[in-house]
Amino acid sequence: MTGALLAQYREMLRIRRFEERCAELYSAERIRGFVHLYIGEEAVAVGVIGQLVQDDAMVTTYRDHGHALARGMDMAAVMSEMFGRVEGVSRGRGGSMHLFSAEHRFYGGNGIVGGGLPLAVGLGLADHLQGRERVTACFFGEGAMAEGEFHESINLAALWQLPVLFVCENNLYAMGTALARSESETDLALKAAAYEVPAWSCDGMDVEAVSHAAQRAVALVRDSGGPVFLEARTYRFRAHSMYDPDRYRDKAEIELWRTRDPLRIAADRLLDRGEATDEDLRDIDTEVTEEVDASVAAAEAAAWEDVDHLTRFVMSEGVPT
Ligand SMILES: Cc1ncc(C[n+]2csc(CCOP(=O)(O)OP(=O)(O)O)c2C)c(N)n1
Numbered sequence: 001m002t003g004a005l006l007a008q009y010r011e012m013l014r015i016r017r018f019e020e021r022c023a024e025l026y027s028a029e030r031i032r033g034f035v036h037l038y039i040g041e042e043a044v045a046v047g048v049i050g051q052l053v054q055d056d057a058m059v060t061t062y063r064d065h066g067h068a069l070a071r072g073m074d075m076a077a078v079m080s081e082m083f084g085r086v087e088g089v090s091r092g093r094g095g096s097m098h099l100f101s102a103e104h105r106f107y108g109g110n111g112i113v114g115g116g117l118p119l120a121v122g123l124g125l126a127d128h129l130q131g132r133e134r135v136t137a138c139f140f141g142e143g144a145m146a147e148g149e150f151h152e153s154i155n156l157a158a159l160w161q162l163p164v165l166f167v168c169e170n171n172l173y174a175m176g177t178a179l180a181r182s183e184s185e186t187d188l189a190l191k192a193a194a195y196e197v198p199a200w201s202c203d204g205m206d207v208e209a210v211s212h213a214a215q216r217a218v219a220l221v222r223d224s225g226g227p228v229f230l231e232a233r234t235y236r237f238r239a240h241s242m243y244d245p246d247r248y249r250d251k252a253e254i255e256l257w258r259t260r261d262p263l264r265i266a267a268d269r270l271l272d273r274g275e276a277t278d279e280d281l282r283d284i285d286t287e288v289t290e291e292v293d294a295s296v297a298a299a300e301a302a303a304w305e306d307v308d309h310l311t312r313f314v315m316s317e318g319v320p321t
Pocket residue numbers: 061063111112113114140141142143144145169171173174175240
């Protein structure tokens with residue numbers, strides 16, 4: 001029982017089981033605030049982030065749990081953030097949408113659609129100016145491509161040749177708005193290529209296809225020092241957020257995409273190739289479920305911020321050293 005695909009399967013399952021538990025905890029009102037699940041899209045984070053090295057940076061959106069876990073952030077610290085506890089990755093002050101870890105060069109989830117793109121270009125500019133050969137991966141939804149920030153960011157990255165990998169997670173809907181209702185050009189790689197940026201698309205439900213495409217993309221950013229755009233065609237199986245009644249999509253469409261579940265595709269391939277048995281996959285599920293259980297226990301035992309510290313970090317003298 002070895003191999004890259006098996007490790008990727010485990011990583012995708014960690015994200016899936018973590019988020020399924022988050023949904024339960026949210027319904028039980030133990031997690032509050034906004035929560036956007038990544039279920040169905042796991043192959044994108046796992047496939048792309050697997051190509052980064054420790055020195056590389058990344059920026060993402062409010063749909064950020066999968067990216068944080070795939071980047072190696074501790075599950076208990078991520079769960080504690082969901083619970084708003086001090087032991088959370090953002091000291092309980094960010095919640096689901098604002099996971100952050102300077103140690104992992106994970107410069108945040110971001111509640112603003114398109115908000116991460118200029119940050120990624122800034123990180124790329126800093127590396128460029130200081131002669132560091134690092135890549136910044138910037139994840140965003142296709143909805144961000146209708147925002148001015150996308151155009152300004154990709155234009156500058158191309159003009160100044162900055163080492164940014166733009167990763168568009170095209171799940172076809174921006175909240176309740178289908179891609180074709182908001183974009184005159186629905187071929188997103190073509191749109192990015194208009195900025196003279198090498199751009200291509202991949203099957204975002206197949207972790208091996210994502211890995212292959214991302215490997216090529218990261219290598220090109222590293223070799224050329226300039227930007228690359230990668231579109232991962234994917235689908236979210238759940239509603240936009242825990243508040244969304246999900247009335248804008250055909251149930252048949254959701255069911256069709258569910259037949260392309262990234263976990264199912266990976267599991268079938270592992271079994272077909274003899275790289276794992278059903279028992280191996282069950283064992284992985286048990287281990288992952290234990291890890292999720294432990295993360296919930298740690299979050300529940302974690303402390304709340306002292307009320308006296310309410311204004312801490314609001315003024316600059318409160319910035320942690
Ligand atoms: C600047 C801005 N405009 C609008 C919103 C409200 N909003 C939150 S999520 C979202 C949809 C974004 O869709 P997409 O970028 O495709 O990402 P997905 O949620 O599908 O992952 C919108 C419009 C926002 N958060 N920020």
